[in-house]
Amino acid sequence: MSTIPKGHAPVNETPGDANTPDPESVAGRRHLIAGGLAAAALAIAGSRSAAAAPNEFTEDELALLRHAQRLELTASALYDVASASGPDSALWEPMSEQHEAYAHAIASLTGLSADSRDEGLLEALRSGFAGKDAVQAAYDLESAAVATHTELLELVGQVNAAETIASIISAESRHCVVLADALGRGSDLTALLVNAAEPILP
Amino acid sequence: MNERHPNVNDQTKDTPMTDAVPHVRDNAFDRRALLRRGGLALSIGAIVSACAADFGGDTAPGRVGLADEPTVLPDGVVDDVVLVRTMQSMEHSVKAALELMTSEGMYSPALQTYVDRFVADHVAAAAVMGDLAVAGGGEGYACPNTWLMDRYITPIFTAVSTSDDVARDARAATYALETLLAHSYQFMVGLLTVPAHRKAVMVQGASASRRSATLAMQASAGTFGVLGPGINRDAPEKDEAGFPIPYAIPATFGLVSQFEVVVGAQDDEGARFSTLLQTPAENTFVYSYLSC
Numbered sequence: 001m002s003t004i005p006k007g008h009a010p011v012n013e014t015p016g017d018a019n020t021p022d023p024e025s026v027a028g029r030r031h032l033i034a035g036g037l038a039a040a041a042l043a044i045a046g047s048r049s050a051a052a053a054p055n056e057f058t059e060d061e062l063a064l065l066r067h068a069q070r071l072e073l074t075a076s077a078l079y080d081v082a083s084a085s086g087p088d089s090a091l092w093e094p095m096s097e098q099h100e101a102y103a104h105a106i107a108s109l110t111g112l113s114a115d116s117r118d119e120g121l122l123e124a125l126r127s128g129f130a131g132k133d134a135v136q137a138a139y140d141l142e143s144a145a146v147a148t149h150t151e152l153l154e155l156v157g158q159v160n161a162a163e164t165i166a167s168i169i170s171a172e173s174r175h176c177v178v179l180a181d182a183l184g185r186g187s188d189l190t191a192l193l194v195n196a197a198e199p200i201l202p
Numbered sequence: 203m204n205e206r207h208p209n210v211n212d213q214t215k216d217t218p219m220t221d222a223v224p225h226v227r228d229n230a231f232d233r234r235a236l237l238r239r240g241g242l243a244l245s246i247g248a249i250v251s252a253c254a255a256d257f258g259g260d261t262a263p264g265r266v267g268l269a270d271e272p273t274v275l276p277d278g279v280v281d282d283v284v285l286v287r288t289m290q291s292m293e294h295s296v297k298a299a300l301e302l303m304t305s306e307g308m309y310s311p312a313l314q315t316y317v318d319r320f321v322a323d324h325v326a327a328a329a330v331m332g333d334l335a336v337a338g339g340g341e342g343y344a345c346p347n348t349w350l351m352d353r354y355i356t357p358i359f360t361a362v363s364t365s366d367d368v369a370r371d372a373r374a375a376t377y378a379l380e381t382l383l384a385h386s387y388q389f390m391v392g393l394l395t396v397p398a399h400r401k402a403v404m405v406q407g408a409s410a411s412r413r414s415a416t417l418a419m420q421a422s423a424g425t426f427g428v429l430g431p432g433i434n435r436d437a438p439e440k441d442e443a444g445f446p447i448p449y450a451i452p453a454t455f456g457l458v459s460q461f462e463v464v465v466g467a468q469d470d471e472g473a474r475f476s477t478l479l480q481t482p483a484e485n486t487f488v489y490s491y492l493s494c
Contacts, residue, residue: 090427091428094433094434098454101455102455105455146408150401150404150405151401153391153397153401153404154397154398155397156397157397159391159392162391162392162397162400163388166387166388166391166400166404166407166456167388167455167456167457167458168455168456169407169408169411169456170384170388170411170455170457171411171451171453171455171456173407173409173412174411174412174415174450174451175451177412177415177419177450178415178428178450181419181423181450189316189319192412192416193323193409193412193413193416195412
């Protein structure tokens with residue numbers, strides 16, 4: 001990077017010029033310029049690191065988090081399907097809102113807009129959520145979401161993202177217990193306590 | 203002396219005022235001389251004192267009595283091994299608490315089935331954390347966390363054992379300890395540096411969340427529902443008797459915050475034992491220099 005502005009000769013290359021300022025004055029100005037440049041560099045470096053810190057993701061990490069975000073929006077949409085199609089349940093609306101909140105949390109971390117779902121997954125699970133087995137479909141989806149996010153923890157290095165994912169895992173694990181109970185399996189220790197689902201891979 | 207402030211002696215030459223003046227002039231200890239000589243003596247004393255020879259000897263403040271010298275602890279470094287050892291010790295602590303309440307017959311028969319399963323889960327989780335510590339170059343810590351036992355579990359157990367409703371409080375205590383584990387595992391994710399370790403602890407954290415939610419379902423879902431105040435603004439935090447209400451889904455996101463446990467019989471003022479449970483901190487960590 002050049003420090004010499006265009007159209008102006010460097011100060012130290014004009015010794016014979018009648019307008020040459022006195023050396024002490026030049027030295028003082030040089031120090032001022034140097035100090036200003038240093039301050040500007042520090043300011044730029046400082047502001048850059050502060051602004052970049054939350055978004056220091058690799059392309060692979062962003063792709064994985066985009067996948068997680070779309071999964072959450074898909075889950076939200078599926079609960080909306082259940083709410084519109086099946087017997088009324090007090091669970092569906094809050095469940096939908098929570099999954100939407102998870103998608104937005106990932107958006108705030110990454111800058112990825114929470115504006116797209118996994119349409120293939122949505123269509124594959126739509127009939128399950130629309131039918132009489134909606135609770136079972138929801139239990140299976142929540143279990144798979146927990147497994148998916150758990151896998152992500154190993155693949156995403158950024159600690160803020162890891163903390164957010166962990167908080168989603170905790171909440172969705174609780175969803176599984178509530179849904180197991182709603183399935184009439186409230187005394188089935190395996191259904192309550194064990195997650196045997198496979199992750200949904202991108 | 204300058205001209206503006208002539209010496210007293212000189213003044214007396216020019217303007218004799220009384221016959222006593224010559225007597226004042228002869229006094230060797232007038233005020234000015236006293237100050238001068240006193241200051242000189244003090245200065246010399248200070249210099250001599252400062253230049254005094256060092257004759258050796260201990261200059262530290264003396265000790266009274268014959269107490270042992272205090273033990274100086276080594277510096278504790280918090281790394282992934284320390285964090286997973288801490289979680290291992292917490293699993294052992296909760297296991298010990300559940301076994302203690304089991305041995306005292308505090309659980310209802312229905313709940314005892316769950317608790318037996320929980321104990322098995324804690325044994326397995328502790329083993330996983332121990333293996334993680336070894337794989338990370340450290341040693342496992344297969345025993346309860348001293349701080350946790352002293353500050354939380356022993357006082358809670360004591361209160362439960364003297365309760366007016368032991369079964370109710372044993373369940374509340376178990377719920378609290380499982381919830382503490384769930385919060386702690388999630389909290390550790392932000393401290394751990396290796397992504398694989400984060401995944402490993404959240405496998406256990408998810409299990410702890412499930413146990414916590416299972417107990418909450420049994421305790422209060424029928425009366426208060428499953429959605430806590432973090433989601434449902436109409437959900438109360440405490441019941442009419444003043445006990446915190448456990449919710450299967452207390453908030454939208456998993457929590458790491460402190461929470462209250464209330465157990466035991468009422469005292470003369472109607473209050474019960476209560477304490478705030480918190481995720482591990484520097485005073486709870488099982489540092490590498492600690493061993494069972």
